[in-house]
Every structure is written in structure tokens, then in C-alpha cells.
Amino acid sequence: MTMIIAVGNTLRRDDGVAHRVLEMLAPLPGGATAKAVHQLTPELADYIKDCKRVLIIDADVDADEPCLQRMETAAALPRTSLGHVVPAAEVVSLARLLYGFSGEAWVCRLPVVDLGHGDVIAPETLTAAKSAALQIRHWLLQS
């Protein structure tokens, strides 16, 4: 089973672009399932544990263009534990450690330009979203 997780706040403009990508992909081919979340949290490790592949889509201010990358398993890096978000790699690593997840983990980072308050996605971000959706659809069909 393939799971796609779209991360972001739909009222912070481009931060919600991952959810838009999910809409563009509907209906998901190949029997994939999807989950739309505001942020990544530890219990997602339990949801992905039985998946063969998982793809996390998220906005990223440092991304130049949308592309799919496979995540390598990484040990947790020392990081501040003030925020309530969990990095994508940590969700995957938790799944492997606690639940024996053995599937592939991928991430698609989308470049963004406007993170203000509102629900409108910037045109250039929408363009990136369409490109991402095409890449993901191709990836989904390769199973």
C-alpha cells in the first residue's frame, strides 16, 4: 500500500499547497491512500507502519523546484524540542524503530513564495504544484 501525506496550513496561503497537490491527484491511482495534516506528529509513525511506500508532501522555503527524493533512514539529530512539529525523517525513523516499518519513504518539497494569512495560493506556487502532481502521478504508477 502507498500512503501520501500532505502537510500544511491551508490558511497560510502557500503553506497549504501540499493539500492542493492532493486535490490535483484525485482520484489516486494504484490504490494509494492519502492523509491531509496540519503538521507532522509522532503518531503518524503508527499510520505508515504497514505501508510499502510513503510520500510526504510539504511546502519548503528552501526548495527551488518540486522534486521527489527518497529519504534515507537517519538517526534523530539533536534538535530543539520546543516546537510541536516532527520532521519527516523522524516520523519515518520512529515508524521503523517502534513498528518495524520497512517500506520506502519519499518526500516532495514544494517551493513557496507567500506564507501570509489567507487561502489563495500564489500563481508560481500553483505552477510548482502542478509539476509536482505530474511527478507524483508518474511515481504512483510505478509500483
Added chain:
Amino acid sequence: MARRIEINPVTRIEGHAKISIFVDDSGKVESAQFHIVEFRGFEKFCEGRPFYEMPGLMSRICGICPVSHILSSAKAGDAILGVTVPPAAEKQRRLMNYAQVLQSHALSFFHLSSPDFLLGMDSDPKNRNIFGVAALDEDFARRGIRIRQFGQRVIEVLGGKRIHPSWGVAGGVLKQLAVSERDELLTWIPEATETMKIALGRFKSMLDGFKEEIQHVGNFPSLYMGTVNEDGYMDFYDGRLRFADGEGNIVADGLKPWRYETFIAEASEDWSYMKFPYYKSMGYPTGMYRVGPLARCNVVHATGTPVADKELREFRERRWVVRNESFLFHLARLIEMVHSVERMEELLTDPDILDEHIRGRADVNNNVGIGCTEAPRGTLFHHYEVDDDGLILRANLLIATAQNNLAMNKTIEQTAKHFVNPNKLTEGMLNRMEAAIRCYDPCLSCSTHAIGQMPLDIRLVAPDGTQLDRIVRE
């Protein structure tokens, strides 16, 4: 030469927080400041929109405590309509609130703080995380995830989805609870009860190892504010506000939440964008008060549920407890989790919660609505002013983390004075500064309406701007 040490998080958007530690010429920590850049974007964003949209909009401030915003917002809407919420709807709201507290506290304790407790504050940061906890005790780590899942499952069942459920509305709720759903949720109770017994027992057994932190991390007298019901018991959903001091003396009682502006004022400082709420009649900064788990355990006569009350009695009788130690926020948080599980069982076994009457309906009857509930981090106010068509003219949110702002600053200063050696910055010092903040479990997303992660960057900077030392935590 006086120096300024900056702990400066780098974020990907406007909301961020930093800590500045000021060192005097003799090399001692003189003071510290916790800066939060508060950006009131959501309040401005809501102007001109119908009040009934507010629960859905405001819930998107945060992905950890959206339910709290939904509830306070819905209660503000209740006041605008001038309706009485049907009993089934109130019970659903209460159930949802307990689920919210449970899952939020679980994240704070199991994921953010337990690495310190189980592995030690000076342990290798490479291991001092949930992975280190899992390596030490896989079952404990899984239980932490499972109890959060329970809280989220309740939210999902009641609201249709676990994050930003479209369920709480002015006048009530949108969805009746089905018998099968209620029965499913009840099956989680035994495991949740067992998990809390384990977590509490584990944490209490470790407290002796943190005497220095208990003594020197945010240990100072202050006022405390929380909601109590008519019997003086803990109530996360409704009641009157009470102020107490660290000895349990009640300073003010029976305060109506919708009149919060008569007893809470906000001060400004030129070094922070965030305001500093204080208890008005005592002035600023003497009127500093704390909210949240420690405050609630201080102001109530009891929780009203047997197991939590047993723990609360023990909490109040422990030899070193004067109830002013910020470190004890963690113990108070666990007590609240026990209380929440007990109350959730009560509500789920109450047949009234299944009733089909779940919403009171009316038009705009009041141009001001103020809703107040106890969020995981403390008292949360949503204040809306609307025109006769129900369009928002002004919205004001008083967030729990903001109310703890003064106390967090004092906590940072006290912690820095005891634990930070400006001549030799170590990772353990950085961790204790973070641990001081973690006591309050601040929701910086709510306070700043920010998104993204907040790594910390501690810098030792000479007055001429030269970087002398640096520790970065991504």
C-alpha cells in the same frame, strides 16, 4: 565587559522566539529576556467575516490545540446568539476538550520532555530524544503514541477529522454521537488508564533526581489563574475564574470570564512584540500570574475525580512542594491527563451524550461574544465584536502562552543565573534553558500564529558584535 548572549531561533517565517542573556562585567548572568514576536494575523484576517465561520478559521491557528480554539470560539458564538447549548452538545464539547488536553499533554510529556527525565538533562543530545526513550523502553514510547492516538480518535469520531474538525459551532455541535462510536471510544479507556498509571509512577519515582531543577527552574511566587465550577472543582469547559497565590490562598474568586478586561490588563515592553498580561488590581509587574496545569492544580479545591484527586492530594503533601516550582508543571500535566481519562469515561457512559438535540439556533442577539475555556496550556479567551449582520468588527484572542509571558521571562532569568556559565557555554546549559521553557509547554504557533519549526541558536556575542561562541540546535 558586559556581554549579551543571544539564543536566537531561526524560523522560516515571521513568528519566532529568542532568548537573550545579559552578562555583567564580572562575568555573572545579570538578567535574561524571552522574546516572542507576536503577530496577530488571525485576528485581522477574521475582520469582515461572519462570526459563525470563526470556529473553523480560528482552529487553523494551531495543529496541536485546534479544539481549544474551536470551543472558545463556539462559546463566543453562543453568546452572540444568546442561546443555551443543549445538554448533549455541552457534553460532546466537554468530551472533546478532555480529549484535546489528553493528546496535547501526551505530546508534551512523552515526546518533548520524557527524554530529559528518562535519559538525563546532560545526556548526549544525539540520544536525548524520543529515539533514546524508545531504545530504553519501547513500550513506554509506544504508550506515549497510543494515548495521543486515543485523544485524537475521540476528536476524529466527534468531529469527523482529527485536525480542524468542522464540528463545534455557535449554538452547539454539528454531529450526533452514535452508539457504535461511543462503544468504540470506551474500549480505549482501560489502556489509557494503565498508561497514565505507568507514566505517573515513573515520573514521581524520578523526581528526587531533579531537585536542583525543581529548586532553580522557575521557582518563585506568583498568582495563578484557572477556571473552577460552582463547587470549586477543576473544570476545563465552563465556570468562573479564580486567582490564587502559591500558598493556595484565594485572591479573587467568582470572576466572570466575559468580563476579563476588568481584571486582566496588558503591558508592553520595548524589547518584545508580545504583550504582558497581568492581574489588574495588583498592577504591573506585581500582578504576574500563571495559567495552565500548575495553575489549575493550585487554584482548585479538587479535580472531582477519584484517582486524580488522590494524586493531587499527594502533589500538595510532598515535602518539597510549595507549588511555585515551574518544574512541577510536568507533574500537574500528568494529573490532568489522569483526570481527563476519568472524565472521558464518565461522559461516554452518560446516555445523555447520545441525544439527537445538539444545537440551539437563533439570530444575532448580542453584538459582543466572549468565549473562555481551559486549553491545555491555560485559559483561552476568544472575544468577538460583530455588527447586526454578524460580521466581525473586531476579534481579540488572549492566548495562554501570552498570559505566561511574564512568568516565562522570570523563569528564563532564574534558570540562566543558576545554570549558565557565560565563560563556557555547554549543551547542558542550553538544554536547561529549553527545559525551563518546556515546563510551560508554550504553543508558539498560537502565540505567533507562526508555522514551521523553531531551532535554537545560542550565541555569545561581544558588545562590538563579534561572535565569541555559538551552539546551534536545529
